[in-house]
Amino acid sequence: MGESTVVTTCTRDCPNSCGLLAHVKDGKIVKLVGNKDNPINQGKSCIKCSHFIERVYHKERVLHPLKKVNGQFEQISWEEALDEIAERMKTICREKSPEAILYYQGFGERSALKLVNRRFFNLLGNTTITKGTICGGAGQGSQDLDFGNRISHDVRDYRNSHSMILWGRNPAATGINVLPYIKDIKKKGGVVILIDPVNTETAPLCSMHVKPKPGTDSYLAMALSRLLHEAGAEDSEFLEKHCINYAEYRKLVYSHTIEEYAAMCDVKIAEIKKIADVLLKQKPTAFVLGWGLHRWEYAHTTLRAIDALGAVAGSIGIPGGGVSQGFEEYAPYDWSVWGDELQPGRRKFFMQLIGPELLAADPAIELAFITAGNPVSMVPDANVTKKAFEKIPFLVVAGHFLDDTGILADIFLPVTTFLEEKDIIASYGHDFIGPLNPVIAPVGECKSDFEIFMELGSRFDFADTYVKSLENWLEIIMRPSLEKGVSLEEIFRLGVNNPDAPEVPYLDRIFPTESGKFQLMTVFEHPAKWDLQYQFQLMSVAPKKWICSEVTLESQTELLEVKINDKIGLALGLVNGKECLVENQFGSIRCTACFVPDQREDLVVIYRGGWGQVGRNVNVLTRGLVTKVGNGTPYYETKVNVNRL
Numbered sequence: 001m002g003e004s005t006v007v008t009t010c011t012r013d014c015p016n017s018c019g020l021l022a023h024v025k026d027g028k029i030v031k032l033v034g035n036k037d038n039p040i041n042q043g044k045s046c047i048k049c050s051h052f053i054e055r056v057y058h059k060e061r062v063l064h065p066l067k068k069v070n071g072q073f074e075q076i077s078w079e080e081a082l083d084e085i086a087e088r089m090k091t092i093c094r095e096k097s098p099e100a101i102l103y104y105q106g107f108g109e110r111s112a113l114k115l116v117n118r119r120f121f122n123l124l125g126n127t128t129i130t131k132g133t134i135c136g137g138a139g140q141g142s143q144d145l146d147f148g149n150r151i152s153h154d155v156r157d158y159r160n161s162h163s164m165i166l167w168g169r170n171p172a173a174t175g176i177n178v179l180p181y182i183k184d185i186k187k188k189g190g191v192v193i194l195i196d197p198v199n200t201e202t203a204p205l206c207s208m209h210v211k212p213k214p215g216t217d218s219y220l221a222m223a224l225s226r227l228l229h230e231a232g233a234e235d236s237e238f239l240e241k242h243c244i245n246y247a248e249y250r251k252l253v254y255s256h257t258i259e260e261y262a263a264m265c266d267v268k269i270a271e272i273k274k275i276a277d278v279l280l281k282q283k284p285t286a287f288v289l290g291w292g293l294h295r296w297e298y299a300h301t302t303l304r305a306i307d308a309l310g311a312v313a314g315s316i317g318i319p320g321g322g323v324s325q326g327f328e329e330y331a332p333y334d335w336s337v338w339g340d341e342l343q344p345g346r347r348k349f350f351m352q353l354i355g356p357e358l359l360a361a362d363p364a365i366e367l368a369f370i371t372a373g374n375p376v377s378m379v380p381d382a383n384v385t386k387k388a389f390e391k392i393p394f395l396v397v398a399g400h401f402l403d404d405t406g407i408l409a410d411i412f413l414p415v416t417t418f419l420e421e422k423d424i425i426a427s428y429g430h431d432f433i434g435p436l437n438p439v440i441a442p443v444g445e446c447k448s449d450f451e452i453f454m455e456l457g458s459r460f461d462f463a464d465t466y467v468k469s470l471e472n473w474l475e476i477i478m479r480p481s482l483e484k485g486v487s488l489e490e491i492f493r494l495g496v497n498n499p500d501a502p503e504v505p506y507l508d509r510i511f512p513t514e515s516g517k518f519q520l521m522t523v524f525e526h527p528a529k530w531d532l533q534y535q536f537q538l539m540s541v542a543p544k545k546w547i548c549s550e551v552t553l554e555s556q557t558e559l560l561e562v563k564i565n566d567k568i569g570l571a572l573g574l575v576n577g578k579e580c581l582v583e584n585q586f587g588s589i590r591c592t593a594c595f596v597p598d599q600r601e602d603l604v605v606i607y608r609g610g611w612g613q614v615g616r617n618v619n620v621l622t623r624g625l626v627t628k629v630g631n632g633t634p635y636y637e638t639k640v641n642v643n644r645l
């Protein structure tokens with residue numbers, strides 16, 4: 001069969017969406033590396049990328065459809081699997097209501113063809129789907145209030161920055177595309193400041209690391225705004241000409257002294273002054289916000305205070321500036337393909353409360369279909385989520401591995417990885433649209449979600465409008481870009497910039513808000529104080545070594561680590577490297593204590609994504625809640641105690 005190299009794109013749930021080159025020898029992938037021709041990652045890739053080959057060929061990967069019979073999985077054919085699913089769906093629609101069918105789409109792969117998944121359920125009837133998000137809703141919701149639409153600066157624009165504030169973001173683990181710009185800014189004599197309560201891998205790369213009390217960044221942002229105002233250095237032209245609410249906002253800024261703000265966010269005044277000095281002298285400043293900031297009930301207060309600070313510092317609509325949070329990864333597609341307008345009044349469950357929603361559902365869910373998600377591991381309050389999914393009479397899971405959700409399936413459908421697929425993918429971290437060219441033939445009997453839904457759809461009376469070739473659907477989904485002169489050939493060759501995306505948003509100072517102006521916040525909404533009886537804020541952040549819950553059983557033989565300040569650990573009688581118990585009102589997990597000198601004393605860190613079936617699911621401890629703005633998920637509104645065993 002010989003050797004070849006295929007241009008493709010990483011589709012894993014990550015803001016990088018790196019352009020890749022896959023090297024194939026005799027039908028097997030032998031090397032996966034960054035593509036030098038890709039303008040975003042320019043040949044670089046992360047450690048998860050090269051290790052992805054192991055996942056493709058892993059012995060734990062499911063390669064055939066499975067059906068649970070008397071509690072055990074048995075191999076069945078695709079015919080049998082899809083026939084049974086179709087029959088059960090038809091029976092439920094006929095005898096009960098399509099409402100008793102739930103479609104849950106996770107974030108494992110968000111490519112163009114995925115739009116037809118939900119279309120299938122919309123054609124089926126008023127099935128139940130999800131609302132809200134377990135990822136970034138709070139950021140989007142908050143920035144929509146201020147800017148009218150969350151649009152970020154493409155990473156490539158950071159070549160114009162003279163300073164950068166990484167606020168609640170950990171690119172050394174989660175975003176390699178930002179790293180070259182951190183280096184460049186420092187090389188030019190600029191300053192890169194990290195604001196994160198946790199000691200992360202990114203901290204050593206930055207000029208300065210400020211560690212506020214978790215969830216209190218709005219006070220820090222206000223203190224900085226006040227210092228800029230006191231220095232007479234606020235961007236008064238932008239504030240007065242292009243913003244609304246400036247008088248109220250200014251009053252809010254002056255409602256506390258610097259000393260009070262410093263105490264509320266627990267940052268030294270000297271440090272706050274140092275940041276203000278950078279904002280004064282190292283313009284333009286790029287404010288680069290991560291997803292950690294979203295995970296608080298009142299996250300919008302923080303996000304809006306930072307947006308406002310961006311306005312005060314003169315960063316909005318300026319090359320090298322901006323307050324950038326993320327991108328709409330579905331932006332280049334034709335959203336009507338989802339078909340939501342077919343079912344306007346349908347029932348929707350909060351994704352982040354899927355457990356309680358299912359338990360309270362009336363009519364109850366009879367059949368749930370999950371693609372590209374592992375809600376039992378990734379949604380808060382996992383004990384409740386698990387109980388709820390166990391109670392569903394018929395659960396279909398389409399995925400790669402028998403993770404915490406997969407093992408609960410009545411029918412498990414094995415899907416291809418992106419290396420076995422033809423598709424197109426946009427990104428939530430930049431503006432480049434990348435191709436998926438099939439690198440290898442599907443492993444085992446795996447099929448893509450697209451094939452599964454086309455084959456399932458062919459069993460229903462809407463088949464004639466729904467079942468189309470892959471190329472046909474891509475042309476329909478990509479129409480908005482194709483109409484702007486982009487061709488599918490170009491996309492499949494290397495990829496293209498989203499023709500609609502500006503590199504520098506709001507250059508024209510026109511904002512799609514009601515007022516047409518940037519909308520400054522006018523009230524401080526105070527975060528709730530949960531669980532005063534527990535000692536530590538639980539920061540269940542993204543690990544560098546793995547992504548979300550894409551792990552194997554083989555890699556999970558040890559207990560999770562809980563990172564704790566060394567002096568506090570000693571005072572609690574813990575021993576570094578030895579077992580301890582992390583617990584609260586929702587659940588408990590055994591962990592290995594990992595002492596970290598100079599970690600904040602009021603928090604502990606446990607990485608997210610482990611599986612509960614081996615006692616590694618941090619979400620057995622997290623609170624199920626929805627953010628006040630943007631329907632996001634405040635995982636970090638969770639406190640725990642750590643005890644000796």
Ligand SMILES: Nc1nc2c(c(=O)[nH]1)N[C@H]1C(S)=C(S)[C@@H](COP(=O)(O)OP(=O)(O)OC[C@H]3O[C@@H](n4cnc5c(=O)[nH]c(N)nc54)[C@H](O)[C@@H]3O)O[C@H]1N2
Binds near residue numbers: 014198215289543609
């Ligand atoms: N290796 C790897 N890469 C990933 C992922 C992964 O699991 N592993 N996950 C992917 C996904 S789904 C996403 S959404 C992105 C997330 O990418 P990031 O946003 O970079 O990562 P997070 O760990 O979610 O959060 C970043 C930081 O926010 C901090 N933070 C939390 N609360 C606060 C706060 O109140 N104030 C401040 N200042 N900081 C706070 C946390 O301590 C954390 O270090 O990464 C993607 N990339």
Ligand SMILES: Nc1nc2c(c(=O)[nH]1)N[C@H]1C(S)=C(S)[C@@H](COP(=O)(O)OP(=O)(O)OC[C@H]3O[C@@H](n4cnc5c(=O)[nH]c(N)nc54)[C@H](O)[C@@H]3O)O[C@H]1N2
Binds near residue numbers: 013370
């Ligand atoms: N405690 C805590 N929990 C968190 C977070 C946190 O900060 N703290 N962060 C949250 C965030 S940011 C996110 S985005 C969510 C992620 O939550 P999920 O999206 O539920 O988690 P993943 O692990 O990405 O699950 C994706 C699954 O889909 C499979 N998969 C990949 N590609 C495909 C495909 O094309 N088709 C199908 N059918 N399956 C596929 C993968 O193998 C994997 O099993 O987790 C959240 N959970």
Ligand SMILES: [Mo]
Binds near residue numbers: 013107136291
């Ligand atoms: Mo995410």
